[in-house]
Amino acid sequence: MKFTLKDYQNEAVIDVLNNLRKARKRWREDAERHAFSLTAATGAGKTVMAAAVFEALFHGDDGFNFDRDPGAVVIWFSDDPSLNEQTRFRLMEASDRIRHTDLVVVENSFNRAKFDPGKIYFLNTQKLGRNSLLVRGFDGDEEEGIFPTMRPDLRSHTIWETIRNTIEDPALSLYLVLDEAHRGMGAQNGERGTIVQRLINGKGGVPGIPIVWGISATIERFNNAMAVSTGRITLPPVTVDATRVQESGLLKDTIVLDIPDEVVGDFDTVLMRRATDKLKEASDEWEKYAKQQESDEFVTPLMVLQVPNTPNSRDVAQALDVIFQRWSEVTENNVAHVFGDHTTQTFGNYSVPYIPPQRVQDDTWVRVLIAKDAISTGWDCPRAEVMISFRSATDQTYIAQLLGRMVRTPLARRIPGNDRLNSVDCLLPKFNKQTVEAVVRALREGGAENPPTGRILINPKEMKPNPAVPEEVWEKFVSLPSQTRPQRGAKPAIRLTSFAHELASDGILPGAGGIAHEAMHKLLDKFIADHATVFAEKRKSVMTVEGRTIIADMRSGGISDGTFTAEADDVVIGDAYRRTSRIISPDIARTYTLERAKRHPEAEDDMEQALIEAREDVATLHLMENLQILFDKEAKKLTEKWFRDFGSHIKKLSHDRQDAYRQIVALSTDPQDVDLARPVSRFEPTKVRETNGAETDIPTFTQHLLCDDQGLYPAELGTWEKAVLKAEQQRDGFKFWYRNPDRPSQDSLGVAYTINDDIKIVRPDFIFIAKAGEKIVVDIIDPHGFHLADALPKLQGFAQFAENHTGLFRRIEAVAETGGRLRFLDLTSADVRDAIKVATSAEALYNSSVAGDYN
Numbered sequence: 001m002k003f004t005l006k007d008y009q010n011e012a013v014i015d016v017l018n019n020l021r022k023a024r025k026r027w028r029e030d031a032e033r034h035a036f037s038l039t040a041a042t043g044a045g046k047t048v049m050a051a052a053v054f055e056a057l058f059h060g061d062d063g064f065n066f067d068r069d070p071g072a073v074v075i076w077f078s079d080d081p082s083l084n085e086q087t088r089f090r091l092m093e094a095s096d097r098i099r100h101t102d103l104v105v106v107e108n109s110f111n112r113a114k115f116d117p118g119k120i121y122f123l124n125t126q127k128l129g130r131n132s133l134l135v136r137g138f139d140g141d142e143e144e145g146i147f148p149t150m151r152p153d154l155r156s157h158t159i160w161e162t163i164r165n166t167i168e169d170p171a172l173s174l175y176l177v178l179d180e181a182h183r184g185m186g187a188q189n190g191e192r193g194t195i196v197q198r199l200i201n202g203k204g205g206v207p208g209i210p211i212v213w214g215i216s217a218t219i220e221r222f223n224n225a226m227a228v229s230t231g232r233i234t235l236p237p238v239t240v241d242a243t244r245v246q247e248s249g250l251l252k253d254t255i256v257l258d259i260p261d262e263v264v265g266d267f268d269t270v271l272m273r274r275a276t277d278k279l280k281e282a283s284d285e286w287e288k289y290a291k292q293q294e295s296d297e298f299v300t301p302l303m304v305l306q307v308p309n310t311p312n313s314r315d316v317a318q319a320l321d322v323i324f325q326r327w328s329e330v331t332e333n334n335v336a337h338v339f340g341d342h343t344t345q346t347f348g349n350y351s352v353p354y355i356p357p358q359r360v361q362d363d364t365w366v367r368v369l370i371a372k373d374a375i376s377t378g379w380d381c382p383r384a385e386v387m388i389s390f391r392s393a394t395d396q397t398y399i400a401q402l403l404g405r406m407v408r409t410p411l412a413r414r415i416p417g418n419d420r421l422n423s424v425d426c427l428l429p430k431f432n433k434q435t436v437e438a439v440v441r442a443l444r445e446g447g448a449e450n451p452p453t454g455r456i457l458i459n460p461k462e463m464k465p466n467p468a469v470p471e472e473v474w475e476k477f478v479s480l481p482s483q484t485r486p487q488r489g490a491k492p493a494i495r496l497t498s499f500a501h502e503l504a505s506d507g508i509l510p511g512a513g514g515i516a517h518e519a520m521h522k523l524l525d526k527f528i529a530d531h532a533t534v535f536a537e538k539r540k541s542v543m544t545v546e547g548r549t550i551i552a553d554m555r556s557g558g559i560s561d562g563t564f565t566a567e568a569d570d571v572v573i574g575d576a577y578r579r580t581s582r583i584i585s586p587d588i589a590r591t592y593t594l595e596r597a598k599r600h601p602e603a604e605d606d607m608e609q610a611l612i613e614a615r616e617d618v619a620t621l622h623l624m625e626n627l628q629i630l631f632d633k634e635a636k637k638l639t640e641k642w643f644r645d646f647g648s649h650i651k652k653l654s655h656d657r658q659d660a661y662r663q664i665v666a667l668s669t670d671p672q673d674v675d676l677a678r679p680v681s682r683f684e685p686t687k688v689r690e691t692n693g694a695e696t697d698i699p700t701f702t703q704h705l706l707c708d709d710q711g712l713y714p715a716e717l718g719t720w721e722k723a724v725l726k727a728e729q730q731r732d733g734f735k736f737w738y739r740n741p742d743r744p745s746q747d748s749l750g751v752a753y754t755i756n757d758d759i760k761i762v763r764p765d766f767i768f769i770a771k772a773g774e775k776i777v778v779d780i781i782d783p784h785g786f787h788l789a790d791a792l793p794k795l796q797g798f799a800q801f802a803e804n805h806t807g808l809f810r811r812i813e814a815v816a817e818t819g820g821r822l823r824f825l826d827l828t829s830a831d832v833r834d835a836i837k838v839a840t841s842a843e844a845l846y847n848s849s850v851a852g853d854y855n
Contacts, residue, residue: 001052002096004498004663007487008244009045012038013052014489015238017066020057020211022235024069024173027210033232035200035212037219040240043251043380043408046215047087050177051094057175058118059097062582063494071172074120075163075209077199078179081105084122086358087179091120106159108133113157114165117172127159128195134159163199164206176200176209180216200229208232246454247485247744249414249659252407253454254423254683257439259431261459268390271429272319275388276326278425279303279367282385285420286410293654299383299410300364306371306389306402315390316370317348323368334367336360345370360384373398382408388427393435399428400443413659416677417747420462423683433458433695454743460683463706463713469736473769474678476776477705477738478651480767481673481805483752484666486759492635493520493585495667499639502660508649509642516638517591520584523634524592524621531624538623542576542616543568576619583621583628593618636668651675662746671752671759679747682706686714703729705738705769715739720783720817721765727855728781733770740767749780753797755790762794770810777810786816786842795825795845799836802827815854818846822854 005013016038023034040046055061060068078084088103098120105122115121127134135158157165166174176199202208208231219237226234245251258274260267282301290298303323307316323330336355337345345352352370360366361381369384384406389399406424415421428436440456465474500512509515528535544565551560581589593614597603600610621627643665650661665672687695697714704713717725728734741748742763750761764782771777784794795814802812812827823846826832835850845851 001048001055001094003048003094004660005048005052006045006244006248006250006663007485007666008240008248009049009052010490011488012040012049012238012240013056014064015236016049016053016213017056017061017064019235019238020053020175020213021066023211026233027173028170033208033210033212034235035214035226035229035232036235037214037216037223037237038240039216039219039237041242041245042217042404044240044242044245045250047090048094050215051091051098054091054120055095055097058102060578062578062586063491064489065582067578069173071117071169072175073115073117073166073172074175074177075115075199076120076122076177076179077124077196079125081124081126082356082358083179084124088122089358106134110134110159110162111157112162114169114172115162115174123159125195128199132159160204160206163209167207167210173211174209175211175213178212178214178216197229200226200232244485249744250409250412251454252409252422252424253414253743253745254419255403255407255443255454255456256423256425256460256683257436257456257458258425258427259433259436259458260429261433267429268315269318269322271388271427272322273326275303275386275425275427276323276330278427279330279386280327282420282425289415289418289421293656295654295656297411297656300367301385302360302366302381302383303368304371304381304384304387304402304406305368306373306387306391306399308391308395309372311347311370311372311390313347317350319388319390320347320350320368330367334365335370336363336366336368337370339370339372371402373402380405380408382406382410382412384424385410386425386427388429390429392430393432393438396435396438396441399426399439403443411656413656414745416655416658417679417745418681419683420681422745433689437689455683457683457685459687460685461708461714463682463684463704463708465678465680466703466705466707466711466736468703468711469705472776473705473736476769476778477767478676478678480676480749480778481808482676482746482749483671483761483801484662484668484674484750485752485761486669486671487667488669490667490669491585492632492639492668493588495664496520496635496639497585497587498667499642499661499664502657502664503642503646506649506653506657508646512642517588519638520588520631520635521592521595523631524584527624527627527630528617528621535620535624539616539620541623542573542620545572573616573619576622577615579622580618580620584631589618647675674746676749677746679706682741684714688716701725701737703734703736705736713739718783720815720822723822724766724781724783724815724854728766728768728779731770733772733777734768735771735776736769738767738769740764751794751797751801753790753793753800755793760790762790762797764798772810778808779811779813780809781811781813781815783815783822786818786846791842792836792839792845795827795836795839795842798827799833803830803833813854816842816846818843823847823851824854825851 019036026032026034038046038049040049054074056064056066057069057072057074060066076084076087078087084105088105091098091103092100102119103122104119106127126132129135163174166172178196198206200208200212208229212232226232258271260271279301286299286301305319320332320335324332332350335350335352337352338355338357338360339345342354344354355363355366360369361383387403387406391399403424403426409422428439431439436458443456496516497513500516503509503512545568546563546565548561548563553559577589584592593611596614596617597607597610600613603610650658662674665674686698688698689695698716700712700714702711707713725737728737740763744750744761748763749767750763752759753762764780766781768779768781769776770779782798785791798812798814802809806828809828813824814827815822815824817823825836825845832850835845835848839845
């Protein structure tokens with residue numbers, strides 16, 4: 001893969017491959033047909049996950065413990081040929097093991113008896129429709145008159161015959177991938193529904209495809225189709241948690257909605273100027289960021305101008321006038337449209353060309369894109385940073401749908417601490433304070449079709465770093481540890497070699513890969529030497545295959561048996577070698593084989609034989625007990641040492657390089673520490689809407705690490721939170737406070753905790769900065785109720801965090817109200833932590849002697 005999978009993507013790929021393995025095995029052994037679904041919200045990277053699955057399916061993947069299927073054939077089916085083309089391009093973009101020749105668009109000239117293994121064939125509804133040349137002449141449905149019977153000249157096989165022959169070939173395994181599987185399956189969809197049902201169930205002498213995998217943002221209709229399918233077993237669905245997608249940084253954190261304050265009036269040109277200003281600000285900020293990072297990752301922001309289905313030419317021309325007058329760098333040559341009729345449109349004196357939606361992201365000459373609704377299925381444009389919609393207040397669904405296509409982050413990662421670059425702006429001239437709530441609801445309740453959204457803010461203000469905060473405070477802040485969510489299936493050896501590769505690439509540790517491999521080779525040498533006798537015995541067992549001979553006496557009816565041994569062949573040894581590779585990683589298995597071969601006494605005379613014997617040695621290792629434990633421990637030890645030794649060097653790198661290391665840190669089955677990022681921009685609401693419709697100002701506070709131009713920070717605080725803030729501000733040495741964001745950004749401190757065998761992240765409410773003598777000290781205070789089921793697990797997480805970070809924080813306290821007064825638990829106290837470990841109730845802890853009165 002060209003991309004490193006996000007943690008949720010990696011877990012989804014593991015689950016998909018497990019389902020494919022089961023389905024393939026049961027089809028070959030018992031001719032059972034299976035189906036399952038992958039459900040992931042828009043923006044989750046479904047095509048990237050599919051690319052990882054196909055690489056493992058066609059080539060095997062030791063990282064996923066998955067053997068290749070040498071007879072695998074994939075049909076990728078969707079409604080739309082342009083969507084197929086987009087998918088084909090994205091698969092090539094994501095995979096470095098799938099060749100472009102393995103991605104075959106089935107055209108009308110396609111004519112083969114069977115599909116070839118190791119290839120993905122793209123089909124769509126039209127290609128299997130009754131008028132398609134691909135199906136003409138197939139006699140399976142002549143009695144129903146669905147398909148014409150005249151076969152085109154020179155065509156020896158229809159597409160249905162190709163599918164049937166592939167299914168019936170015992171050397172091949174046919175997989176059907178239904179892209180956007182909610183589409184085209186219902187009876188109401190006519191011919192499309194008939195075609196998909198036929199692929200699933202079979203008909204007219206063509207059996208149903210053995211293995212069906214549906215990929216979609218919403219899978220209900222797929223499940224309904226499976227419920228009425230015949231002779232097919234449904235495997236457990238693979239579902240990606242939408243919150244994990246938001247945490248990953250692939251989607252923008254904040255949607256900013258700007259509306260007029262007045263209820264009545266024409267605000268089109270006012271907000272049009274504001275939208276242009278926002279486009280210019282976004283362009284300046286991205287240019288500034290690229291220079292700051294010394295990066296060639298340059299983002300060219302785009303404005304989407306959304307118009308009604310029948311736009312008024314004069315109104316659009318007026319909007320373009322405002323843009324060109326407000327920002328002279330944008331001209332008529334920077335405007336395009338994506339209307340359905342694909343022709344050049346005239347708006348006043350302006351001629352605006354059509355551009356295919358899939359080209360908008362890469363054709364950076366387009367700075368203003370005129371659109372009507374959601375543009376097209378599967379379309380997205382990460383560089384679209386600003387949208388202004390002239391849709392009416394009754395069109396909130398269309399606005400939400402189009403906005404949902406603009407939430408991918410341009411660099412596929414979150415910009416640390418920068419809300420401006422992690423947000424998308426939407427301006428709604430036709431809306432007011434009452435009607436905008438419909439857009440907010442549509443965004444939040446749009447269902448699985450829309451991507452998960454972070455914060456949705458109406459007319460917020462931008463907070464910047466407080467100029468009163470000295471640099472030493474910020475240095476202390478960015479040194480604080482935050483914890484990552486662990487990754488299921490992560491392997492310490494792969495983490496080590498990935499880390500070594502990055503260190504060498506950045507010139508931090510030249511030759512890091514060789515150093516890592518040498519260290520692990522020494523461990524393996526010592527392990528073999530320490531267990532020489534057992535290793536020799538295991539090696540013999542690898543080199544021989546034992547069997548049993550059954551002898552039946554046909555006259556007496558007696559049965560006797562005996563045993564035999566045979567020398568193992570290359571296939572047996574190769575299988576054993578792959579099993580070892582999954583323990584020590586394919587890279588280390590390869591280099592260790594070569595290293596042992598070089599040390600072989602006869603290497604100079606016969607290197608080939610030396611390599612064979614070394615490979616046999618490595619193949620033996622998978623049979624040795626405790627190898628996995630010792631190997632993983634050593635790999636983890638060296639990785640953590642390098643993180644300690646080179647952490648300061650990594651902090652000096654650009655954000656994109658730091659993000660690469662951050663992902664490697666997270667490649668662990670345990671929560672890992674990462675440093676906090678310094679916040680440079682944060683949007684905060686300044687007004688709150690009451691239930692009666694009235695708006696009131698959100699209270700503001702001083703001495704926050706971020707503030708507006710008056711030194712104030714707006715914060716909606718509960719009763720306990722207000723009491724905590726007031727008490728902390730009155731303590732000796734208090735300097736500043738920080739409202740810890742309740743979202744997965746790099747400037748939010750997170751603490752891992754376990755609930756129902758699932759590890760989650762809790763984000764404490766407050767971080768307080770104080771001066772104790774000449775030292776800057778930090779306190780974490782978290783007012784949190786004990787009535788929810790996660791109260792005790794969170795306390796246990798805080799206790800473990802405090803134990804692991806002794807001395808880094810002056811105080812870590814959990815606060816709750818009981819009996820009309822606030823009580824606290826001091827997590828830095830060993831006695832308190834011991835009590836939490838054995839507790840069965842959070843409430844009992846706050847009422848016990850280990851808690852104290854908070855004041």
